[in-house]
Amino acid sequence: MNRHYVEQLISQNIRLVYYVVFKYYADLIKLVGKDDVVSVGKIGLVIAAQRYDPTRGTKFSTYAITVISQQIYKEIIQKEKRRKKKGDYKLVYMDGDSEDMEDKGFYEMIGQDDADLRATEARIFIETILPKLPEKQRKAIELYFGLKGHQEHTQREIAPIIGVTQAQVNRLIKKGLKKLRDEVMA
Template structure:
C-alpha cells in the first residue's frame, strides 16, 4: 500500500501528538489516514446486504482509526498502516456483530449448516458436495441453494476468532497484537506459522470454484461482479460459492482451533 504520509512528516506528527499532546497533529493524522477507512469498509461491503449502510460501516471504521491513532506506539517497530488496518476492520466487524441484524431463525440455520458440513467432512474425509449436504439437511438442492443465497447476505470471511492472540471488542484482529520483530518469541512465530498452514490447508480442501472465489476476492481484490464475469456465472452464484467457502473454512478452522492452543 502506498504511504499516505511522507516518513519525516509522519514522525513529526506522531511526536507532536504523543510527546506534546498536540491535538492538531492528531486531527492531521486522522485526516491523512481516513482513506484507509474507505478502503476497508469498501472491501467488507462487497458481500454484505444492501440493508447494511455504507455510512454505518465507515462510521464504525472511523472509530477504529481513532482508536488506532490513540493507541499506536511508534517505538514498537510496527507500521501504522498494518496496525490501523487491523483496528479499522475489527471495529467494523464489531459494529456489525453488535447490530445483530441477522434474524435468529437464519442464525440457527447457519449454525446447523456449519455443524452438518463439519460432521459430513469428518465422516467422508473431505468436504461434502452440495447434493450430499442438501440430503443430510433433508432439503432439495434448489432449497439448499436458496438457503445459501440467504446466508450470502450475512457471511464474510473473518479468521479473527481462530488466532490465539485475539482479545476483546476492538482487539479481535491478530495484527493489532503484533509486537516489534525483535520481541517475537519462538512460540509466537510458531503459532502464526501454524495458523497460516491451517488456512492454506483449509483453502486447499475447497472445491475448485470455491478456491477461485476466495483467491480472487481476498487475495487479488476482484469485486463480485468481476468474479462473476471471470467464472461465467451470475453474481448470485458467486455469493453462493462464497458462502459455501466461508462456512467450510469456519468449520475446518474451528475444529482445528484446539491444535493451536493445546
C-alpha cells in the first residue's frame, strides 16, 4: 500500500480515535489519562491504515475501530501491569472523587486471573462491534448471552420481547454471530 494512501486514511479518519476513546473507554480515562489513551488510539489508527486491505470487503472505519480498540486495551493492560509493580494507584469513582489505594488498581476492578482478563477483553471487543449489527440481531444476542446488563434469556423468552417467533430468534442469533465472526476474521 502506498504511503500517500495510508496518510490519507489516517487524516480522514482521525475522528475514529476520539469516537472509540470516548464511547468505549470514557471510564478508564480517569484511571489512565485521556492524553495517553488518545495517543495509543492514534497508534492503533496508524496500524489499521498500514494493514488495511480494501479487497477484503470491510469498510476501513469498521476495521479501524476494532484495531484502535484492541490497541488501547493492550496499552491499558501494560500500563496497569507497570503500575501494579510500583503499587501507585488511585481509586477513581464515577462521580470524580478518588482515594489512594495500596497495591490495588485496574486488576481488582476487572479480575486478576487470565480467564477474567480474557472475558473482559472479549466483552470490550464485543461492545465495540455489537452496535454494527441490525437492531433485532443485536438485541437477540444481548438478551441470549446476557450482555449490556441483561440477564440471559432463552430463545422462547426473547421472542415476545423483540416481537418475533422463536424460530426467527434462532435465525437472528445465528446470523448475528456469523457477522461477529466475520468481523473478527476481517
